[in-house]
Amino acid sequence: MTHGSGAHRTVAVEGLSRVEGEGSLRVEVRDGVVHDVALSIFEPPRFFEALLEGRQASEAPDITARICGICPVAYQMSACAAVEDACGVTVDQRITALRRLLYCGEWIQSHALHIYLLHAPDFLGCADAVELAERDRPSVERGLALKRTGNLIMETVGGRAIHPVNVRVGGFYRAPTVAEVGVLVEPLRRALDAAVATVAWVGGFDFPDVEGDYRFVALRSPGRYPIESGRVASSDGLDTSPAGFADMVIEEHVARSTALHARIEGRLDYLTGPLARYALNSSELPDPARQAAEDAGLGMICTNPFRSIVVRAVELVFACHEALRLIAAYEPPDPPAAFVPPRADVGTGATEAPRGLLFHRYELDENGLIRTARIVPPTSQNQITIESDLRRVAQASLELPDDELGWRCEQAVRNHDPCISCAAHFLDVTVARR
Amino acid sequence: MTDTRPTLAVWKFASCDGCQLSLLDCEDELLAITGAVRIAHFTEMSRAHVEGPYDVSLVEGSITTEADAERIREVRRSSRRLITIGACATAGGIQALRNFAEDGAYASTVYPHPEFVSSLDTSTPISGHVAVDLELQGCPIDRRQLLEVIAAELVGRRPVIPGYTVCQQCKGRGTVCLLVSKGTACLGPVTRAGCGALCPSIGRGCYGCFGPSEGANPEALAGRLLSEGMAPVDASRLFATFYVGNPVFGNQATALAAAETGLAEQEEQST
Ligand code: SF4
Ligand code: SF4
Numbered sequence: 200m201t202h203g204s205g206a207h208r209t210v211a212v213e214g215l216s217r218v219e220g221e222g223s224l225r226v227e228v229r230d231g232v233v234h235d236v237a238l239s240i241f242e243p244p245r246f247f248e249a250l251l252e253g254r255q256a257s258e259a260p261d262i263t264a265r266i267c268g269i270c271p272v273a274y275q276m277s278a279c280a281a282v283e284d285a286c287g288v289t290v291d292q293r294i295t296a297l298r299r300l301l302y303c304g305e306w307i308q309s310h311a312l313h314i315y316l317l318h319a320p321d322f323l324g325c326a327d328a329v330e331l332a333e334r335d336r337p338s339v340e341r342g343l344a345l346k347r348t349g350n351l352i353m354e355t356v357g358g359r360a361i362h363p364v365n366v367r368v369g370g371f372y373r374a375p376t377v378a379e380v381g382v383l384v385e386p387l388r389r390a391l392d393a394a395v396a397t398v399a400w401v402g403g404f405d406f407p408d409v410e411g412d413y414r415f416v417a418l419r420s421p422g423r424y425p426i427e428s429g430r431v432a433s434s435d436g437l438d439t440s441p442a443g444f445a446d447m448v449i450e451e452h453v454a455r456s457t458a459l460h461a462r463i464e465g466r467l468d469y470l471t472g473p474l475a476r477y478a479l480n481s482s483e484l485p486d487p488a489r490q491a492a493e494d495a496g497l498g499m500i501c502t503n504p505f506r507s508i509v510v511r512a513v514e515l516v517f518a519c520h521e522a523l524r525l526i527a528a529y530e531p532p533d534p535p536a537a538f539v540p541p542r543a544d545v546g547t548g549a550t551e552a553p554r555g556l557l558f559h560r561y562e563l564d565e566n567g568l569i570r571t572a573r574i575v576p577p578t579s580q581n582q583i584t585i586e587s588d589l590r591r592v593a594q595a596s597l598e599l600p601d602d603e604l605g606w607r608c609e610q611a612v613r614n615h616d617p618c619i620s621c622a623a624h625f626l627d628v629t630v631a632r633r
Numbered sequence: 634m635t636d637t638r639p640t641l642a643v644w645k646f647a648s649c650d651g652c653q654l655s656l657l658d659c660e661d662e663l664l665a666i667t668g669a670v671r672i673a674h675f676t677e678m679s680r681a682h683v684e685g686p687y688d689v690s691l692v693e694g695s696i697t698t699e700a701d702a703e704r705i706r707e708v709r710r711s712s713r714r715l716i717t718i719g720a721c722a723t724a725g726g727i728q729a730l731r732n733f734a735e736d737g738a739y740a741s742t743v744y745p746h747p748e749f750v751s752s753l754d755t756s757t758p759i760s761g762h763v764a765v766d767l768e769l770q771g772c773p774i775d776r777r778q779l780l781e782v783i784a785a786e787l788v789g790r791r792p793v794i795p796g797y798t799v800c801q802q803c804k805g806r807g808t809v810c811l812l813v814s815k816g817t818a819c820l821g822p823v824t825r826a827g828c829g830a831l832c833p834s835i836g837r838g839c840y841g842c843f844g845p846s847e848g849a850n851p852e853a854l855a856g857r858l859l860s861e862g863m864a865p866v867d868a869s870r871l872f873a874t875f876y877v878g879n880p881v882f883g884n885q886a887t888a889l890a891a892a893e894t895g896l897a898e899q900e901e902q903s904t
Binding site: 243244245246249250254255258261262265266267268269271312316317320326327328329330332336339340343344346347350358359360361362364365367372373606609 | 646647652654661677727772773831832
């Protein structure tokens, strides 16, 4: 895994584990200084933007869902928002609320997966959650129960947990009844308690002392923590519409890595995801989430990437609380979907996937066919920042023996929960798998 | 004490991770499964890696690069039983749409520098490269069917997986036929059961995400859709999604696309 000695050494982790998708990392140290870092991804590209050309806009939610099995709702919601924007349709408030509820299910499912099965084992020195369960079965069971509740919301509102079938441009095929969503209340109350316990649990882990210097980018919508809509804001004062943001972001295809790296023009790299959402919106969190954050010692902003697990847990509290609130106020939208007549125009949709900002942009023709598509997932926006983190963390951890340094670097990547499947269109496919 | 549990490996090729996530989605059974089998390789879940050979390998994803074509041969060599899971692995997945595009057109749409990208012009199922012992269908696969497959493997019996249609599952759950009652386009008559006929139960036509059923007759269904007034190009798209790489759906999509072109030419001649 690692080789070299003394001042010169190379740490290489082939086959990064506990991330969604396939990647590897490499850190090169020369004269006691981190010389080069690279997060490589050998996931083969699946060319979604290309295969969307000539398809009906109404197919975009189901096709783009297949970019990622962990966050299909994020793809469906950004696709719907983009198509509705192009066609000049604003949906009914009740449809928005139901979308938000479905999205809460995905946040709960995805965050519980990441916290318990992918991330926590690092802090407790376990290879995986199975080993963790041998030591602390109740904690793993609590995580699985939380994940189950997220999936239950997705099944109730979306029809199934992976690639939900009930979402369409304009809204839903069928609105669940009040009684059907009411069934979620009991499991969600238990999940809310479990989420609060999760914050306390992960808040007690040992965190390496590393602070990042991030340019945060997240959605912001007055009066609520952002999920399915909002304007795009940044920690250095940006405030723009999703369409305006899409215009600013450039993706570069770099020969060194053959990866498309997203940057804001003129402002270099940025970070999206829980740390960014929290930094820009923590004042909007409801009391139980605020309280849990405070008890775990989180301020209004968190810049230690290792503590992202605590922020994710706070968002878990928020998502359970928000789902309960939405259910209490639930009125089935009737009709369940707005009519979306085709129009030749360009539309942009941006939503907060569990891993961060996800935007889609479609150019449609007058028959509702997609002329061009652009999809920018969180991982491709975070790639440059993850590499800077890797450099920072490696530099701060050089005293560790090779094996531990390798593991620490893996963690530096997992801190941002990269979804490599999502980023498939920007990936380096020439890296040999060894 | 030596570990006598059978070993399970999970492999990923070009895919969305959704099918392997189905395994982690067995929340209530996950710890029981990991008690009965030893997870020897599953990068999404564990840093630990046990060298092969493996008793059972679950394979997700399609083959889209030379390197992956080589890697699947290695996986086959190290696996006693190899089971493919999902549309990507069994048919090439949605990314098999590239098989119908002009050479290299896809890479140049996505990448400013297509010359940096080494990817094959096709997305092919695992069975096009190595022998496969069992195929489990779906985009994504159904969690209960996956549990049935694992349980059957553990005792060496054949899993009970239906080959009949979504239509029959609709009848079973008493859903009124959408095609008959509303003329809604539905692939239920030619799609494999497994999801429990989810879409029709919410008033949506089946879009075929479990692939063709055994002995499916897509031509008859296509005729029916056209007689309901659907344009051939729209019917073609309906067959050209997650199972376009399966010839039963893929050929029907191609035939319908050709019918559309024929129509357009006729129109041109008559004007
Ligand atoms: S078959 Fe569908 S759900 Fe499974 S990996 Fe492929 S795209 Fe994902
Ligand atoms: S598309 Fe068909 S097979 Fe897929 S979930 Fe819907 S009804 Fe089931």
